[in-house]
Structure formats: C-alpha cells, structure tokens
Amino acid sequence: MTAETDRIESDVLIAAPVERVWALITRADHLGRWFGNAGAEVDLRPGGALSLRWSDFGTFHGRVEAVEPPHRVAYRWLSRRESREEPTPANSTLIEFTLAAEGDGTRVAVVESGFDALDVDTEERAAALASHTSGWTSELGELADYAAQVPAAR
C-alpha cells in the first residue's frame, strides 16, 4: 500500500501536431491561459525566468531548466507564492513535459517531481504531499468504507 510521494505523472493525447503543442507549452501567451489563468512570462532558454499568474492565487516564479524543441521542456517552479528565491530542490519542484507524435496527434506526458526534498512550511508541504497518486485516493476511500462497516463498539 501507500504511495509514491515524490512525483505525480499524467498524460493526454491531443489531436494536434507536435509543433502546435510545443508552442502551447513554451509560449507565455499560451502558458498564461491553460497553466496559469492570468498571464505568464517565460524566457525560453536554460536558466531563463518563468512566471505564472493566477487571478485567485497570485504569481509563482520559477526557471527554465531544459529546452529541447519540439520534444522536451522542463521548468522548475517555486512552491511558495510570490517568492523570487533562486529555485533549489528545497523550495521548488520540477515539471517536465515530453511530447511524442502519436498517429495524427501528440501525446503529452507531464511529470512533476521533487516533493520529498521540499523544505517548506507545514501547509505548503501538505499541499505538496497532497499530490500523491490517485491510486492513493481510492485506497483511502476503500479504507474509509472498510472502517465504516466495522461496528462502532464491541
């Protein structure tokens, strides 16, 4: 039982060519719409600055880690809202996008990792831990159901 605590993975098949998807995950005007919802800035080169804005959460800053057009881009983003610290494994997580042609479309895989090394306050840590795999969720649910079936007193 229990779960991977260091990373979260997800992927999706998109009916659009790799080049178009590449633009969407690397251009600020697009990132500010589907990742953030109130704009973004990105200097697309290793070490370049990244900012993602949300209308209700504020701005999160980070850094471009790797750019390999049109198949791989990696960003590091700070776990603390509005922080402009230098990103390190202690204060940020790594987001890696991998694009692969699949039929006429593009498979986008994302891995966000580095939760175990975070050294942030309890609430932020909790938020990070909360990104456990969804398998964990169903196990929790099953455990809750199981516990609920057991008579209240013996």
Added chain:
Amino acid sequence: MTAAVADPEPAVFAALADPTRWRLLGTLARQGEGTATTLAAELPISRPAVIKHLVVLDRAGLVTRRRAGREVRYRVEPARLEQTARQIAGLAAAWDTRLAALKALAEDG
C-alpha cells in the same frame, strides 16, 4: 502544486504521508478497535513506536480513542478519511485538469 490547492489539511496529510502510519491505519481498520498492544503484535514496530504514531493520527483526527479500564482503545475515524480522500482526489486532479485545458486550447486552434 500550491497554486491549485484549496483548503489543505496539513495535519492529516502529514499523518498519512508516513508509510508506517499508513500501514498502521490499515491494520487498525481491519481490527475494528485496537490497542497499542494488538497493533504492535501485527506490525514490525515496537509498542512505544505504535503509540507515537497513534498520537499523530489522533491529533490529525484520523482515529478516535477511548479508555477501557487500563487500556486505551483506538478506532479509525471514517468521516475524516472520506473527507481527506475527497480533498486528495481534487488535488491529484490538478494536472489532469491542466492537461485537459491544454488539449482544448490545442484542438480549438
């Protein structure tokens, strides 16, 4: 991850993040009601270690305790677990939600 997080439950997540505590919770759920002694008998950790973990789980509201004579008996608190499961489902879905938005944007254009 904090960006997409609404209303986290720090104590609960911290309590569940430890594999030993997670296993202890599962064992307690199977036992229905257990004591530090009955739990230690089924787990590869000492009774004092069990007690330490039970304190954390109790503080997070994941177990309830009652005194029966000289014993303290514990049980899993299902409501708290269900609530936590719902929250985690929402949080783990953050990337699925973002990728769905990416997909919609890509296929629109």
